[in-house]
Amino acid sequence: MDLRAELLKSIWYAFTALDVEKSGKVSKSQLKVLSHNLYTVLCIPHDPVALEEHFRDDDDGPVSSQGYMPYLNKYILDKVEEGAFVKEDFDELCWTLTAKKNYKPDRNGNSVVSHKDAFKLWCLFNFLSEDKYPLVMVPDEVEYLLKKICTAMNVELNSCELEDYLSQEPQGQGGLTVWQFLDMVNSGRFLRGIEQEAISMAVEEVYQEVIEDGYLWKKGQLRRNWSERWFTLKPSVLSYYMSEERKEKKGSIALDKHCCVEVLPDRDGKRCMFCVKTSSRTYEMSASDTRQRQEWTLAIQTAIRLQAEGKKSLHKDLKQKRREQREQREQRKAAKEEEMQRLKQLQEEKEKKLQELELLKEAQRQAEILLQEEEQRRRQQHEEMQRTLEIQLQEAEQARASMQAEMVLKEAEAERQRKRILELEDMQESLQEALQQEVKARQDEEAVRYAQARLLAEEEEKLKQLMKLKEEQEEYIIKTQREKQVLKLEMENKNKCLEEAQKQLEEVRVNRQRVDQDVMAAQRKLRQASTNVKHWNVQMNRLMHPIGPGDKRTNSSGVFTGYPPLLSQRDSSLK
16 A cells, blocks of 8 residues: 555545535535645645646536546656655544534543544555455454454453454445544443553553554764654654654654664663664664564564565555465455355255155155144144233232332332422411511611610700700800890890700600610510521421431521522521
């Protein structure tokens, strides 16, 4: 499978994701956006003129995949250069478009694999899927991939359970689609009891093994220092970058039949070392552990061997061998079935002739035997049916009796609940009446306080007038010492006014005492109403406690405060 076929698989998913109506056609505006994004991720110079000229048409309708393929081949795929772009970015673009429409993980967050791991499984699916559209993975490849993941976790795959699942799952084109495969993995049926982190590490390990990339420590040629680099293995070259984003390429190692790989002893504080020797230079590298070193050395040696044999890569070669084995197995199976069918036909013909001879000789005897067997079979069926009906009748009687007992219990429980509800309703009415009485008492108290305040204001006004009259009297006394005879009449008048004012002041004091008595009576009523409310609240809480148990809380004075929110708010507002 060459690079063009790999790219076409991912582009096919992106195209079908844009086909909202599933008609096999996509609007031209969406194809323009898709083409522009493909130009970007494949690092191809944009050619908007060619894009406009290709889609310039009197027909503004959508374009089918066959109509888009000439432009895709001529202006995009023919210009792609291997190694000039990041394959993972290209796959991620196509995955983003198709996953948004088709991938439906668990909404409660109970999916076995994360979104990132689903992307990697999608890439592995594309690599192992058949070169036919729509893309499917045959059951053998599904089992192969699941075994690789389980092996990475040191877990054994249950092949029998997988066969049962595949036999029940509807398969189109002889295999599973990628969405059926992801649903199968997310169901947790084959990865039961394994943590998501372990599954993610296993998927990452298989992904790096198939894609052939990962982190290694490399020793520099000039400075002789060690730097961590992201290595990517291709059939003819081993490239290394600053990081896994592969934005800054640091160098590459050309692989040919003259190259070799050797394991080195630990030194310079580095362990799990190996080197790649070319005709011009030796590259020293260090892996994180022995297993990773073994995988890298084996992968590089295999790439060198396949390069010498003119093949592409180890996993592609293995995939091709598995496909050839399946084809040979199917051919052998078809030949065996054809031979069995021919033998079966001969056997049937032979048996048919023997049956004809037997029928001619013993037709009467067979007829009698068949009649007896039929009568016996009918009698047995009748007896079995009668026994079955009796068993069903007994089960129905038992079920009816259990249902009746359960109904009696339910009715008794419902009656207790109704009584409790009625008691609660009566208690609520009593509480409401007590609350109304308390509110009325508070209103009376406010009215009395207002009247008391008004009387106090009048008393103060009278006192002011009295003081003013006294001052005027003193002034008049000084003046009347010289004009006593002349102003005697006026003095008598003033004394009368003073007496009247004193009488009014006495009346005001009497009224004030009366108002004070009214206030004290209103306060007694208020205290009585508060006592009633607290009493009914305690009774209410006792009745409600069996239905909805809650924490018992008391305030600093020891009064129970675990009331419902509405009653507590009313009580606090009245206090």
